[in-house]
Amino acid sequence: MNKIQVLDKSFEVYLDATTIQTRVREMAKQISSDLKGERPLFLSILNGSFLFTADLIRNLTIDPEISFIKLASYKGMRSTGSITTAIGLEVDLAGRDVILLEDIVDTGNTLYQFLPHLQQQQPRSVRIATLLHKAEATVHPLVLDYVGFVIPNKFVVGYGLDYDGWGRQYDAIYQLSNP
Numbered sequence: 755m756n757k758i759q760v761l762d763k764s765f766e767v768y769l770d771a772t773t774i775q776t777r778v779r780e781m782a783k784q785i786s787s788d789l790k791g792e793r794p795l796f797l798s799i800l801n802g803s804f805l806f807t808a809d810l811i812r813n814l815t816i817d818p819e820i821s822f823i824k825l826a827s828y829k830g831m832r833s834t835g836s837i838t839t840a841i842g843l844e845v846d847l848a849g850r851d852v853i854l855l856e857d858i859v860d861t862g863n864t865l866y867q868f869l870p871h872l873q874q875q876q877p878r879s880v881r882i883a884t885l886l887h888k889a890e891a892t893v894h895p896l897v898l899d900y901v902g903f904v905i906p907n908k909f910v911v912g913y914g915l916d917y918d919g920w921g922r923q924y925d926a927i928y929q930l931s932n933p
């Protein structure tokens with residue numbers, strides 16, 4: 755399918771299924787080589803990362819532990835900035851090699867706010883693997899250890915990513931069509 759309609763918007767294919775699978779396999783190979791002999795904890799950030807996580811994990815040659823979290827932002831009672839906490843984080847991170855799995859890093863706000871909370875638990879290392887990176891839109895100095903594709907600053911859906919809850923099921927990634 756080259757074009758899809760999600761709610762009121764039209765999208766066209768940007769990364770087809772084969773391109774995504776090839777790149778995810780490469781990422782898995784790189785991660786497996788970097789963490790050879792270790793048992794890293796993969797923290798998959800829901801909802802968007804579920805397909806990326808499933809495909810990446812199945813291509814690893816190391817033995818991973820996998821946990822799923824949701825990040826929730828809320829305004830602190832006194833502070834003006836928002837606070838990001840993880841829902842569902844039940845594994846003790848102390849001394850662990852953690853690899854965060856994200857579908858897309860856009861401004862970088864979410865991860866930038868969450869990383870200090872993660873560091874409080876004193877993991878041995880924290881790495882970030884993101885399938886997509888809107889590099890032009892990122893305003894925080896995040897170190898992204900594994901990036902699938904650097905993409906332009908245009909809205910995308912498919913392969914786990916949604917538009918208002920719709921469009922996650924596609925095996926390709928679609929970009930908003932120009933009007």
Ligand code: 5GP
Nearest residue numbers: 858859860861862863864908909910915916
């Ligand atoms: P950030 O905090 O880096 O600005 O945003 C990260 C989150 O915004 C992603 O996890 C994702 O939920 C959402 N997001 C950013 N850009 C897109 C996009 O192009 N498409 C979709 N579906 N979600 C996006």
